[in-house]
Amino acid sequence: MTEQTHAKLLRYVYKLSFDNGDEKEFEILLDEASLELQSDNNEPKPDWTKLKYSQCENCPLSDSVQYCPIAVNLSRLVSSFADAASYEAALVTVESPQRTYVKKTTLQKALSAIIGIYMVTSNCPVMDKLRPMTRFHLPFANSLETFFRSISSYLVAQFLLKTKGTEPDWELKGLREIYKQVNVVNKGMSQRLLNATKTDANVNAVVILHSFGDGISYFIDNGLADIEPMFDVFLKGDKDSFAGSVPPN
Amino acid sequence: MNERILIVDDEESLRMSLKFKLKSAGFDVDVAVDGEEALEKLKSRRADVVLLDINMPRMSGIEALNQIRQDFPETEAIMLTGFADFSTAIECLKMGARDYLVKPVDTTELVTRVRSLMRSRMSERTLQEVQDRISSILPNDLVAPLRKIQDLLDQASKLERDADAKERKKLLASAREIITKMETNLQGLVDVSKRVSLLEPRERG
Numbered sequence: 001m002t003e004q005t006h007a008k009l010l011r012y013v014y015k016l017s018f019d020n021g022d023e024k025e026f027e028i029l030l031d032e033a034s035l036e037l038q039s040d041n042n043e044p045k046p047d048w049t050k051l052k053y054s055q056c057e058n059c060p061l062s063d064s065v066q067y068c069p070i071a072v073n074l075s076r077l078v079s080s081f082a083d084a085a086s087y088e089a090a091l092v093t094v095e096s097p098q099r100t101y102v103k104k105t106t107l108q109k110a111l112s113a114i115i116g117i118y119m120v121t122s123n124c125p126v127m128d129k130l131r132p133m134t135r136f137h138l139p140f141a142n143s144l145e146t147f148f149r150s151i152s153s154y155l156v157a158q159f160l161l162k163t164k165g166t167e168p169d170w171e172l173k174g175l176r177e178i179y180k181q182v183n184v185v186n187k188g189m190s191q192r193l194l195n196a197t198k199t200d201a202n203v204n205a206v207v208i209l210h211s212f213g214d215g216i217s218y219f220i221d222n223g224l225a226d227i228e229p230m231f232d233v234f235l236k237g238d239k240d241s242f243a244g245s246v247p248p249n
Numbered sequence: 250m251n252e253r254i255l256i257v258d259d260e261e262s263l264r265m266s267l268k269f270k271l272k273s274a275g276f277d278v279d280v281a282v283d284g285e286e287a288l289e290k291l292k293s294r295r296a297d298v299v300l301l302d303i304n305m306p307r308m309s310g311i312e313a314l315n316q317i318r319q320d321f322p323e324t325e326a327i328m329l330t331g332f333a334d335f336s337t338a339i340e341c342l343k344m345g346a347r348d349y350l351v352k353p354v355d356t357t358e359l360v361t362r363v364r365s366l367m368r369s370r371m372s373e374r375t376l377q378e379v380q381d382r383i384s385s386i387l388p389n390d391l392v393a394p395l396r397k398i399q400d401l402l403d404q405a406s407k408l409e410r411d412a413d414a415k416e417r418k419k420l421l422a423s424a425r426e427i428i429t430k431m432e433t434n435l436q437g438l439v440d441v442s443k444r445v446s447l448l449e450p451r452e453r454g
Contacts (some may be wrong), residue, residue: 086331087259087306106306108260141266183353190331190353200304200331204260205350207331210353211266218269 008032012093012137014114015099016107018088024080027222028117035131037121041076047195049075056188058181068186069122071192077114081107086204101139111205119189119209128184131179132157144227146212147219149221151175176217183213214229251277252367255296257287257313258329259305263352267300270356276363284313291321297370298363303330303337311341318345322368325366329354373425379441390434394427 010030017023029038042147047053051061061068083217086108092156094101117137120130133153138145154175169175190206197203228235254269254276264280271278281287283305291299292353299317303310312325327348328341338349350364399435 068451086304089306106259143262146262187353194332201318204304204331208262208350209259210259211262213355214353215262215266216272218266222269 009010009038010035010096011095013093014110015093015095016110017093020110026077026114026185028114030117030121034223035096035121035134037073037118038125039095041073041074045072046075046079046196048192054188054191054195056126056185058126058184059188066183068124068192070119070127070189073118073122074115074193075196077111078193078196078202081111083199084201085199086201087202092139096137096139103140105140107139107201108204108208111201112208113137113141115202115205116209117208119185122187130182143212143215143219144223147216148227150179150216151220154178154179172220174218179213182208186210186213195220199240200221227241251275253277253279253295254301254363254364255279255281255287255290255324257281257284257299257305257310258302258365259283260302263302267354267356267359268368270360271363274360274364284308284316284379286318287322287335289314291317291324295321296324298325298366300327300329303328303341304332311344314341314344314346325363325370327362327366382412382438382441384436384439391431395430398424398427 007153008031012030014024014028017025024040030036031038045067051059051065053068053071055068061069061129065209084107089104090107090110091104092110098138101200117134121134121168130150130153133149136149136153138149141149144205149174154172155170158170162168186206186209190203191209193202193206227249254271256264256271256278258264258267259282264282265383268278268280279294279336280292281290284301285308287299287301290296301310301313301317305313308316310328310330314328316453317324326339326341326346327350329350331352332339341349344363347366350359350362385432401420401424405424406418408420
């Protein structure tokens with residue numbers, strides 16, 4: 001690939017080193033503007049990648065689409081870990097354009113991060129709404145960090161909508177609905193993977209993504225209150241605070 | 250007091266989502282990262298139900314289940330797995346697990362199953378109570394008094410009609426007194442059986 005092409009791409013590299021000496025590397029290239037996955041996977045497509053094979057209940061794709069776009073992009077990764085156990089330990093190095101992350105973690109956690117990127121950048125109409133988050137990909141994020149990124153990303157989208165004259169959804173009702181639909185896809189994908197693999201590593205990676213989707217509504221209703229003290233500077237009503245210093249029009 | 254649930258899974262996001270859902274359903278919830286921590290937590294505070302992931306590092310869910318059944322027989326176990334392996338499921342059920350769910354878990358279904366398990370457990374405990382009550386009442390409060398009544402009636406029948414009228418009256422009064430006590434005990438049994446019949450409609454629901 002030329003330097004000029006690279007300049008337009010966002011590149012994440014996941015390197016996994018296992019205790020038995022095995023090493024695996026996955027490069028993820030996204031279009032920097034659209035965040036669409038740039039795939040060079042020309043290998044034969046396995047049966048489980050066909051759209052009709054365990055198709056998600058809410059799949060909006062027409063019958064003319066032969067293959068599930070997410071499944072096709074996942075196939076190489078999934079076959080690499082078809083026999084792996086979810087809790088297998090791995091030293092994972094993640095290179096992003098800005099920095100490098102290193103962590104000793106479980107295979108399922110590493111796979112979850114990679115699969116998460118593939119799922120939202122493969123042009124699945126349901127998953128597309130989470131795509132902006134990939135620009136701010138945070139490897140090994142815990143639940144709180146993922147919820148925060150997710151809500152922040154949605155609120156930025158609402159602000160942008162407002163600037164274009166559309167009524168924003170500050171109540172996050174749309175975000176709950178997005179994750180409801182996303183979890184139907186997560187469930188459908190885990191069903192596909194159950195048939196494609198012999199052990200639980202790939203399936204559990206999707207289960208992790210599903211659990212974020214499950215938890216976000218509860219977090220909006222109850223968990224945000226836990227982090228409210230962090231925002232005291234905005235909430236205490238001090239005239240000198242940022243919240244009280246908005247100049248009049 | 251709310252029923253206590255212990256979630257055991259090595260994955261933080263899964264522990265979190267299940268905890269969120271079960272807490273919002275009104276359960277008292279705690280979490281453990283693996284089987285060893287689960288056993289430590291159960292030692293300090295018992296749980297009604299343990300949700301146990303099968304594939305975990307250090308101590309597998311099956312090993313943990315075995316230990317929990319031995320050390321905490323009153324704690325019920327529901328197994329969780331990311332892989333639908335029915336031979337493992339059957340093995341777990343044979344070892345005493347009460348249910349088996351495949352991930353990703355439908356959290357609404359999970360809450361329904363936990364509630365159903367709690368109701369079932371309450372029914373089993375009440376039935377056990379009835380059984381214990383019957384076992385204790387039958388020999389001491391029913392069989393022995395009946396023998397005593399039989400003995401009193403035998404004595405009364407052997408008495409001379411006119412000469413021992415006073416003694417016969419005394420024997421019959423003793424028999425009546427025993428019958429009154431038996432009535433009280435039988436009423437206790439009826440009350441317990443009513444409690445069981447009140448549980449049945451919820452169990453069916």
